[in-house]
Amino acid sequence: MTYVCKIGENRPIKTFSGHEGEVNCVKWGPTGSLLASCSDDITAKIWSMKQERYVHDLKDHAKEIYTIRWSPTGPGTSNPNH
Template sequence: SVGRSAADATFLGHEDEVNAIRWKPSGTLLASCSDDHTVKVWSLSQVHCMADLRGHDGEVFTLQWGPAESDASHLLATASFDATVKLWDVEKEEVRSTFRRHQGALSSLAFSPSGEYVASGGLDGAVYLWSVKEATVVKSYRGEGDIYDISWSNSGDLLSVCSAQGAAVVLDFRR
């Protein structure tokens, strides 16, 4: 209830600041990422770490599960200050793809609603649209200043981007 002061579950295991935590769309797992360069997948029902994903060379700043009703539902995307996006097959506990194009730390990422694409934004002012299946860049956008957040429209055709320059931009990837 509102006002409770005790946690229902506490997951310990990261050795540094935890930057983001996300529920898997099925609601049974949580993933967290940290300045300790790791990603951990937690079981809510068993209150323990199911996977300790290591592979980034810098702080892992954000993460996103693949959409539930897609071929990417078992994937977890992570974005790091090492300038890479990694797609993890959580069931196999291995990196499926590493996307390298950014020239600096990554600050945001988002799966398209269909799970076909991952968009990444970074402190280099760039946004890249990656094909999950082909592991290649499909489109790119260069903004003014650091990219702070990105978000897909429900249709998956439009991507909104906000930056340090005080701009909110909408990109139409059908063109």
């Protein structure tokens, strides 16, 4: 489970369930509406705050994934035209 919490709230504002192994890293996308997570289950998933399930499931890895990073270019970044 991955919980999105807000300071001052008693409960998570969003709960994402989908990984079958330990979640190793989470990162917000440049616009703040998408969250990426990676796990010992050999997958990376992209979650939307507007949906209950992941919007992308990246499954072509051969081993556990320990870190994840968004591209520094494209919409929502400081380099939108690259």
